[in-house]
Amino acid sequence: MKYSPFSIKHLQQTFGFHFLRFCMGVVILILIVVFHDIFSKGFGIISWEFLTTAPRKGMTEGGIYPAIVGTFYVTVLTTIFSVPLGMGCAIYLNEYAPDSKLTRLIRMSIRNLSGVPSIVYGLFGVALFVELFNLGTCLLASGLTLGLMTLPWTITASEEALKSVPRSYREGSLALGATQWQSIRTNVLPYAVPGMLTGTILGLARAAGETAPILFTGAAFYLPFLPESLSDQFMALPYHLYIMSTQHHAIMQVRPIAYGTALVLIVLVFLLNLSAVVLRYQLRKRYRE
Amino acid sequence: MEIHLDQELQKLNTDLLSLAALTEGAIHKSIEALKAKDQQLAEECIRDDERIDELELKIEEETIALLALFQPMAKDLRFITTGMRINSELERVADLTVNICQRVKDMAARDKVQVAPPADISKLGEIAKWMVRRAIDAFVSGDENQAKEVILKDQEANQLRTTIINHLIDDIMTKDKKTVPQATALLLAARDLERICDQAKYIAEDVIYMIQAKVVKHHPERLSEET
């Protein structure tokens, strides 16, 4: 019964354990390098002025204020478009739709759509909103395109949240003479909505950082003013970053601005994700009580 | 499917059969003692009763434990409750054999005028022995026909007892007063023997309940009903 660390079994275990630890180490290391790079090069330029003024002198000086506002606007539009639609769709699929071949096909398509590259959505947005609906390249067209892109995410996440509400809540209320809608409204949604929101926010965070869908549908290279209506073009953080790091005429000169933009974008996405985590925590607390 | 309870029931069955064997032995001894007015045999039979009492207590505990621990249902329940009753009925039979032996001792104490036991007494003894054995056989084999035979036989035992009593009173006691002590003892012994037959009948009735879940006690008409 004596423990022998050099037996085959124990060696296997030691090797396996260290290999897994190595994998995790690599991931953490990459993350640290990326963060360090962006922070060290971008932090210096961040100032109140950088955050609140427009670019100047061919975008070699000044701030990124229009890009922040533009990203905010387009994210709000995306939310308005995709959240109600996605949640409604999820409720229908999970609560009402019969378990038929068609339903399964629809569900599978939605899952697949969430894997479609964002550039495809961008082109689709051009064809549908810009051309067919004749909206032109504008805030609305971009918001709708991003909304389309996040829909599969919203639906899938919402469905998962609905599935996590125990069957017994539904049966319990139905057995008390509730209609199906009463049962969903009073005994399913209150417990599913926080979870639905969590998933949705993660989707929005991804949308906020996307370049491809807005590239052809509404984002502007440079605008000296803020968008005033839905049919205006707008600047956005990811697109701005893309330009500053690849398209600008004085690319080395604007490098710090590019890093600053990247930092702001990361912080924005981080904040969105953080709010999702907080929501999820609240949700769990509510279930446990 | 064989289950744990089956083993316990088998044990109960074995114990009941031991009790039945001891009781049958006691019946045999008491009848022999009565026929021969053998005091020594009577004493022996009275002493044997202790073992029967002990076994009875043991079986009672066993059955109560089975009810409490297994909460048996249906035929198991009927087997155990029947076992409980047969247990006390056999013990009662053993007590009656002690009574008979007591009569033998009484007769020995009042031996100035001897009265010979009538032939019908040993006939009644044989019937009692047969009924008890047959009732136990019915229990062992689960044969309701054997149980029915026992129940029907009881009538014969009753008549025989009446014949014996009449004979003892009319032909012996009224003719010679001095025979009264011994004749009375014989009369009581005849009554005890008949009571053994009654107990055998009760056992048979219990066996029918166990097999058919049909209560025939106080309802002799149900005996001929088919289930």
Added chain:
Amino acid sequence: MDQIKVQVKDFNFFYGQAQCLKNISLDIMTHEVTSIIGPSGCGKSTFLRCLNRMNDLIISTRTEGTILIDGTNIYEKDLDVVKLRKKVGMVFQKPNPFPKSIFENAAYGLKINGLKDKNLLAEKVEQSLKNAALWGEVKDRLNDNAFKLSGGQQQRLCVARALAIEPEVILMDEPASALDPIATAKLEELIVHLKERYTIVIVTHNMQQAARISDVTVFLMQGELVEHGKTSEIFTRPMKKVTEEYITGRFG
């Protein structure tokens, strides 16, 4: 007494291709506790859920035959299932209180059925909690979350919830299977009391429980009704050999 409450006639139930209940005919009497026993998968829960049409929720099920409650066929086309479920309450296998306060749980059925008067609501909640023998334990903490109650209390809360909407029949699907012996004993006591006012049908795995609390016992096997009768008869002298094997534990 001795009035038929539920009359099941040649009832068949199919789940997809499989037939789960085969030609069941059974009368359930008013103010009696009827227990349904049988091996796992014999269809006893399915049968119970047919009595308030909870099986409607499962896709691709089909029924044949009729179930009459007070003479009305509950499988009629234009029957209002919501009304049926008000009349035929149900308590589930696991205690399933809603993650709301104790009061809200008991008031749920009343509220969704449109009762708004606060005083009346409070009165009815108190009454149903009393009827479920829970009032004394919760009267000082009606606003606590129902999850804070013990399993047995939760289950009695579920009974109270069902009682609040004044049903006539109460279905219980193995209501004590998740409870400890003491909570079970309390629930059984409650069931015996409730039968004065309600007709109770209970599915149970526990034969002793069926023996203790029910007036009538129904033995189902592989979707067929093998035997039914007075509980005292079924447990001392069942007519069929399979019933005997099952209740004496010699089954299979």
